[in-house]
Amino acid sequence: MAILAGKPYRSVAKATSTVVPRQEIFGGTVMVRAQSAGTDYEPQTDGIAAPELTIDVLPGSADPIVPGSLIFEWGGQTYIDRSGVLFRSISTATNAGVAVGTIDYAARKATLQTYPAAQGGAINRLACLTSNGGFSTTDLYFRTPGAPLRPASLQITVVRADTSEIVTGTADLNGNVSGGGIIHGTVDAQTGVVSLRFNTDPEDAVGVTAVPIIAALVTYNAVVQTSMPMSADLLGLDPVRLPADGRVPIYREGDVLVIHHTAEQDVTPEAGQTVALGRAYQAAIEVADSLGAPLDPAQYSVDRELGLITWATPVQLQDPDGGPLTPPLTLRDRVEHMTVCTEVQITGAVGIGSPMPWDLPAGETMVSSAVTWGDLQARLYRWFTQQTWNQSSPNWTDAPIGGSTTAQYNQLNYPPIITNIGAIAGKWALVFTSATSFNVVEEKLGVITTGNTTSDCAPINPATGSPYFTIRREGWGSGWAAGNAVRFNTDACLGPMWVVRTVLSGQGTVDDDRLRLQIRGDAD
Structure with a gap:
């Protein structure tokens, strides 16, 4: 206490408060959420996938498990190994089951992706074999039971010994086999011999990148081609002239x-x-x-x-x-x-x-x-006459029946005209119905038109719009009578060809199947 001017003075502590406003500046968007005080919360449930369960099947062994030999019980279920896949609930009627995991033969470990909840305890091994040699390989050589093989038909499936991964390889048309990044090799389609290497580098010749595969689990399939003798009556030609395998190449050098x-x-x-x-x-x-x-x-x-x-x-x-x-x-x-x-x-x-x-x-x-035939040209030939044309039994042979006619056509000065564009291979008859009129008849087409000796006879081929032939009016002599006939043949400027079409037996793969032939020609 202090004394001032002879009077005592007491100091008293006093507290004061001051309200200072604060302001905070945000550079982005402020989101404010609110809810009423009486809001109730519903229970929430989240599902979490169970992790894979790994079981050490043979903790006291260092040898790999023989594929297909493992059977064990756990959690009230029986598990069976089939080619690296674990199955349970095997049906005694169909032998089918539910795939629930995989087996690593080399590491002797089973991995379950699906298993019952709240299960524990040790497994009960019912059967299991191990091998101390010949379990895996990095090279494979074999021959298919039959040959030749259809190109690109070989498929091979292997199981990696290190990861139990199933890898599939296929062959192409050149006989190269590849797949899964580890399968490399060749197949000879003619002999059926297959040579394979398993590594991650196809250029590796010393085995630095070799990948072991389980030899006992290698499977393959291929299509073996065989030929069956065909009847010559069915084919229409002697099958001895066909190749032994029945395949005829459509392209050859020089074609x-x-x-x-x-x-x-x-x-x-x-x-x-x-x-x-x-x-x-x-x-x-x-x-x-x-x-x-x-x-x-x-x-x-x-x-x-x-x-x-x-x-x-x-x-x-x-x-x-x-x-x-x-x-x-x-x-x-x-x-x-x-x-x-x-x-x-x-x-x-x-x-x-x-x-x-x-x-x-x-x-x-x-x-x-x-198919080339060289130079071809239409022609009209085998011209002869007959006194009588038998309507019920027409003469389509190349020789006259009965006597010839006195009247003739002057082919020397007025030869018939035939062109490549209109001619067909056919047998024709001009059958007179009077002294000047006649019907134009073809063996397969029948009566196609009529004509007379006072005008050119030029029946039109509807396929080309050009005459089949032209018989000029100046060449007709006199003396013709009803029933007389002029017979002749024509050839087209086309080469003869037999077309044999073969459709392989099997499941249909297309909705339509057709063949197109085109006639081509070049004129000098």
Whole structure:
């Protein structure tokens, strides 16, 4: 206590408070959530997947387990090993079970992905074999029971000894076998000999990256081809001339090939418009609707050397018979290159003797074989006359029956005309119905038209729009009578060919199966 001016003075402590506002600035968005005081909470349940359970089957052994020998009980269930997979609940009726885990033979450990809850205790081994040698391998050589094999038909399945992983490998058309990053080798389709190595590096020749696989669990499958003798009556030819395996190569070195590609684009015809197709020298240009019906060729013209199509003015969307088309329309242009085959490989690759004039897409370009006959020309031959034509038993032989006629046709000065475009292989008869009129008859077609000696006889071939032949009016002499007949034969400018089509037995893989033949010709 202090004394001031003779009077005592007492100091008293006093506390004061001051309210100081504070402000905090946020750089982003502040989210405020609130709930009422009376909110109730419902119980929440979360499911957590149980971890894999690993069981040491043989803790006191260092030898690997023999595949397929392990049977043990645990948690009231019996577990059986089948090719590295653990099954339980095996049915005595179907021998099927539920896959619940895997087995590592080398480490002698079983791994369960699915197991009963709240189970414990030791397992009860009912059966288990171990091996002290020959368990795994890194190389495999064997021969299939039969040969030859169908190319690319071999499949092989192995089980890794280190991870128990099942790995599958397949063969390609060249006989190379690969799969899973560890299977490398070859198969000889002719002999059925298979050579395999198991490593992570296909170039490893010393085994640094070798992966052991369980030899007892190697399985494979392949298609063995066999040939069956066929009846000559059924084939229509002697099967001795066919290869032993029944397969006939369609391409050989020196054969003529036609490499072709068809491009498609949607078009909307406009009267008088000219459309450039992007490439030139097409073999064919055509337009069809969505149902495949062709557009009337009179509605457009094409320049195949320049690759142009010009629509008619006006243009009508109709087929050749005048029927309506179903839009949209598709324009197809096909380019072709005829060349000689110089090499044929088992992979299906072929070599050609001249370069392609276009850059064609590999996935859409096709190769067709061509049968060549050399120079061919239509002809009219075996001309003779008969006094009487028997309607009930016509003479389609190449020799006359009965006497000839006095009247003749002057073939020396007015020879019949026949062209390659219109001629067919057929036998014809001009059967007179009067002194000047006759019917034109073909052996297979019957009466196709009538004619007379005062005008040229030129029956039209509907397939080409050109005459089958032309008999000129100047060549007819006089003296013809009803019942007389003129017989002759014609040949087309086509070579003879037999087509034998073989469809392999088995499950169908396509909805439609068809064969197309195209007749080609070049004129000097």
